[in-house]
Amino acid sequence: MNPISSTGGPSPRAVLRTGWASLLARFCFGLLVFELITGLAITFAGFNAAIQWSVIVHTVAGLIMILPTSVYCLKHWQDYRRYGMSQVVLLGWVALWGLLVCLVSGCVLTWQGLFGIKTTEVWRSVHFYSTLASAIGIVPHVLISFFRVLQGNASKPAKQFVLATVLCNVSGLILIGALTVSYSGVPYVNQLPEDYSYLYGKERPFAPSLATTDTGGAFDARTFDGPQSCGTAGCHEQILKEWQPSAHRYAAMDPIFQGIQKVMADQNGPESTRYCGGCHDPISLFSGSKNIFTDNLTGSHGYDEGISCLACHAIRETDIKGNANYVVTQPNEYLWQWQTEGLGRVARDFLIRSYPHEHNQLSKRAFKQAEYCAACHKQFIDQEVNRVGWVQLQNQYDNWAASHWNVKGDPSKTVECRECHMPLVDSTDPAAGDPLDYNRDPSDRKHRSHRFLASNQLIPQMKQLEGWEEHTRLTEQWMGGKIEIPEIADKWRNGPIVKVSLQAPDEVQEGEDLPLRVVMTSNKVGHDFPTGPLDIIQSWLEVTVTNEVGELVFASGRRDEKNFIEPGSFLFKAEPVDQYGNLIDRHNLWEMVGVRFRRALFPGYSDTAQFSIPCTGGLADKPKDGDWKEEQTVTSPNMKGGDYTVTAKLLYRKVDQFLLNFLFGETNTVTSPVALIDSAEIKIKVKPNSDTSLNPPAPTPTDRLVSLE
Numbered sequence: 169m170n171p172i173s174s175t176g177g178p179s180p181r182a183v184l185r186t187g188w189a190s191l192l193a194r195f196c197f198g199l200l201v202f203e204l205i206t207g208l209a210i211t212f213a214g215f216n217a218a219i220q221w222s223v224i225v226h227t228v229a230g231l232i233m234i235l236p237t238s239v240y241c242l243k244h245w246q247d248y249r250r251y252g253m254s255q256v257v258l259l260g261w262v263a264l265w266g267l268l269v270c271l272v273s274g275c276v277l278t279w280q281g282l283f284g285i286k287t288t289e290v291w292r293s294v295h296f297y298s299t300l301a302s303a304i305g306i307v308p309h310v311l312i313s314f315f316r317v318l319q320g321n322a323s324k325p326a327k328q329f330v331l332a333t334v335l336c337n338v339s340g341l342i343l344i345g346a347l348t349v350s351y352s353g354v355p356y357v358n359q360l361p362e363d364y365s366y367l368y369g370k371e372r373p374f375a376p377s378l379a380t381t382d383t384g385g386a387f388d389a390r391t392f393d394g395p396q397s398c399g400t401a402g403c404h405e406q407i408l409k410e411w412q413p414s415a416h417r418y419a420a421m422d423p424i425f426q427g428i429q430k431v432m433a434d435q436n437g438p439e440s441t442r443y444c445g446g447c448h449d450p451i452s453l454f455s456g457s458k459n460i461f462t463d464n465l466t467g468s469h470g471y472d473e474g475i476s477c478l479a480c481h482a483i484r485e486t487d488i489k490g491n492a493n494y495v496v497t498q499p500n501e502y503l504w505q506w507q508t509e510g511l512g513r514v515a516r517d518f519l520i521r522s523y524p525h526e527h528n529q530l531s532k533r534a535f536k537q538a539e540y541c542a543a544c545h546k547q548f549i550d551q552e553v554n555r556v557g558w559v560q561l562q563n564q565y566d567n568w569a570a571s572h573w574n575v576k577g578d579p580s581k582t583v584e585c586r587e588c589h590m591p592l593v594d595s596t597d598p599a600a601g602d603p604l605d606y607n608r609d610p611s612d613r614k615h616r617s618h619r620f621l622a623s624n625q626l627i628p629q630m631k632q633l634e635g636w637e638e639h640t641r642l643t644e645q646w647m648g649g650k651i652e653i654p655e656i657a658d659k660w661r662n663g664p665i666v667k668v669s670l671q672a673p674d675e676v677q678e679g680e681d682l683p684l685r686v687v688m689t690s691n692k693v694g695h696d697f698p699t700g701p702l703d704i705i706q707s708w709l710e711v712t713v714t715n716e717v718g719e720l721v722f723a724s725g726r727r728d729e730k731n732f733i734e735p736g737s738f739l740f741k742a743e744p745v746d747q748y749g750n751l752i753d754r755h756n757l758w759e760m761v762g763v764r765f766r767r768a769l770f771p772g773y774s775d776t777a778q779f780s781i782p783c784t785g786g787l788a789d790k791p792k793d794g795d796w797k798e799e800q801t802v803t804s805p806n807m808k809g810g811d812y813t814v815t816a817k818l819l820y821r822k823v824d825q826f827l828l829n830f831l832f833g834e835t836n837t838v839t840s841p842v843a844l845i846d847s848a849e850i851k852i853k854v855k856p857n858s859d860t861s862l863n864p865p866a867p868t869p870t871d872r873l874v875s876l877e
Contacts, residue, residue, distance in 0.1 A: 198336025263305025446492025
């Protein structure tokens with residue numbers, strides 16, 4: 169520390185400026201040691217409030233020491249610059265350059281933490297290794313000098329130097345402890361209500377749902393709350409905007425879910441609604457809101473958030489059994505985590521950016537597997553629910569796993585859930601880029617959309633959720649197969665999700681029947697079409713024949729003035745029944761024991777609807793399909809000689825009108841939007857009887873196949 173004078177003793181000027189007696193030297197070295205201790209603690213100690221306060225104090229102390237340390241290093245260099253190379257001098261140079269890089273990288277990280285969207289891994293690594301380099305230089309540099317002066321007459325200033333360093337660090341650690349005591353985050357109350365009903369025993373508090381916590385007990389409702397806080401200060405603003413009108417967001421507030429949940433609670437008791445809570449309302453489930461003595465089965469936190477950011481990202485493991493068979497953990501909380509404005513929000517954002525390891529734990533490789541989705545996108549009921557026995561319900565996962573879209577062990581040929589329903593979008597999000605995907609890299613400037621596009625356009629519009637117009641438009645494009653996904657274009661198909669084609673002869677003779685076949689082929693659906701609760705979902709064919717002036721001569725699949733689909737229409741859906749054979753038509757699945765009718769398309773497969781249309785007027789024949797229950801009774805005007813247009817449309821709506829009327833009353837005006845999946849159109853000619861002798865027999869329907877894409 170002390171350069172030697174020409175007489176062999178310490179230089180008085182050096183002792184005053186940068187020696188053991190220098191106040192500047194004591195101040196700078198004390199802060200350097202404090203920064204080293206807190207930096208190592210931040211890097212290697214566990215996540216807790218004290219460490220987070222250490223990040224803040226470490227940063228503030230680092231900013232405070234920049235100027236005095238720079239002045240000290242300059243003066244120290246001036247005092248030593250004429251001295252020849254030695255061990256002490258070499259260590260001093262190592263310490264000086266390491267400290268310089270450490271200070272610069274610290275300033276960069278502080279700027280990124282305050283004003284950026286994340287701190288970069290490169291700068292964090294530079295800061296860490298430059299800290300080690302400066303420590304490797306400074307510690308032996310000071311110790312060698314210290315032991316030398318102990319042998320001379322400068323031992324008292326040196327001991328005072330050490331004492332000042334100790335006092336500085338003890339004071340700093342006491343300050344961190346005091347700050348931690350003053351505020352260490354939200355005090356969660358992880359307890360179920362005292363009157364909680366353990367219908368299936370205390371070891372299964374959330375049954376009949378299979379969802380559970382890693383502790384087996386309750387989580388405070390605030391645990392998974394606050395997704396709005398994820399979209400502040402340029403962090404996950406895009407992802408939050410995508411999530412707001414999504415099915416995950418409104419999973420609990422959905423009026424249809426709420427109505428069915430109420431009926432289920434009235435019939436079977438509030439505890440039974442825990443069966444639904446694991447997938448639709450996890451916040452309420454784990455906080456104990458679905459209780460026999462609770463008026464509001466969906467608490468305020470769960471209602472507005474549904475499947476919030478943390479509710480999904482905190483899932484630790486899943487099982488393909490379904491029925492919400494997952495284990496969720498309580499995420500460690502950052503200080504001021506739920507603040508969305510003010511100084512608290514600034515501090516929270518700074519902590520997450522500057523100390524990101526714990527936050528990064530929320531993103532994991534499990535997200536990249538279809539098995540992660542299977543926990544909720546696979547459903548069954550068993551004796552605990554229907555009092556009879558096990559029945560499989562909607563099952564997207566097994567459909568996909570058994571389909572041609574799943575090529576085990578080869579992601580380049582497999583199309584997974586996230587690749588379709590969470591396509592990549594251009595991103596400024598800090599989560600952009602992914603080094604773990606086979607077809608991505610860390611700098612691709614994209615993230616996976618959190619709209620979870622599928623067939624959900626009713627509730628966003630009904631609830632007027634943020635961004636519902638854009639979400640509805642994209643959903644309709646998605647259902648029509650008009651959204652391209654470039655990253656999987658080489659293994660996904662083009663065109664509509666289900667293709668519609670028409671087969672009919674070019675010409676028929678007046679007095680004959682027009683044979684018509686409509687072929688529907690699952691083109692690029694990863695599971696059954698339609699999928700989900702087929703007791704309420706409807707996809708059907710609307711077939712029309714019009715003459716040259718646009719007059720309707722035949723129709724099937726129309727909706728009446730009350731939005732009911734006319735009897736005899738070709739319909740994809742299911743008709744579940746209870747143990748007495750009664751139709752399950754109120755989504756009362758807790759009474760279901762089987763299905764009397766089910767029609768859906770497996771991936772890559774086709775289905776056909778056949779019609780026989782008379783060309784002499786009168787009544788059209790009933791469709792040639794034994795599964796149809798009603799007789800087609802559309803009256804057609806005389807279909808005399810002339811040109812006719814045949815149109816077939818495959819339509820879809822999420823909820824049938826009967827259920828909406830049941831839930832919202834007979835005066836209900838709510839109806840589910842109808843989406844067009846695909847359509848086909850052909851022209852046919854009916855030849856008059858007068859030309860019978862000149863015309864060849866009408867070709868069979870298989871003579872022509874027309875498809876409009």
